Amino acid sequence: MIRMETLINTVRKTALAATLTGIAAFAHAHGDVTPQAVDTSALKAIDGGWQEKNPYRKNADAIRIGDSAYNQNCARCHGLGAVSGGIAPDLRMLPPGDEGDEYFIQRIRNGVTRNGAVYMPPFEGTLTQEAMWAIRAWLETVHEE
Numbered sequence: 001m002i003r004m005e006t007l008i009n010t011v012r013k014t015a016l017a018a019t020l021t022g023i024a025a026f027a028h029a030h031g032d033v034t035p036q037a038v039d040t041s042a043l044k045a046i047d048g049g050w051q052e053k054n055p056y057r058k059n060a061d062a063i064r065i066g067d068s069a070y071n072q073n074c075a076r077c078h079g080l081g082a083v084s085g086g087i088a089p090d091l092r093m094l095p096p097g098d099e100g101d102e103y104f105i106q107r108i109r110n111g112v113t114r115n116g117a118v119y120m121p122p123f124e125g126t127l128t129q130e131a132m133w134a135i136r137a138w139l140e141t142v143h144e145e
Helices: 004-029 060-074 098-110 129-141
Strands: 112-113 117-120
Touching: 060 129, 098 129
Parallel strands: none
Antiparallel strands: 112 117
């Protein structure tokens, strides 16, 4: 006959294991947040296809817009202030200037998939090029070596 205390402990352990499994799956999901629209009407529109270099570097309006856009669309995985909590890369470490632009725009446009697992969803078609470059402009203000 099973003692009541043993049964209760077994139920608690099972519930805890299920909860932790759910949290791990949730933390790994990365795509569980609905992307938020970004108002870039204060910025000069980008014409002529995808830019290779950030046209908004050091632009005050772009930095303000990028700060808000980052918090709404990126902070969940990359951390507030771009300080990663370990789920995704710490974006303060991206190389500043033109050097980091290619890496940044490639990742945000196309996302990152490894062995069939989505580590970062693609944002092309969800965020405009203007919004992406505004985020990059803001990220350069928090850059660290």
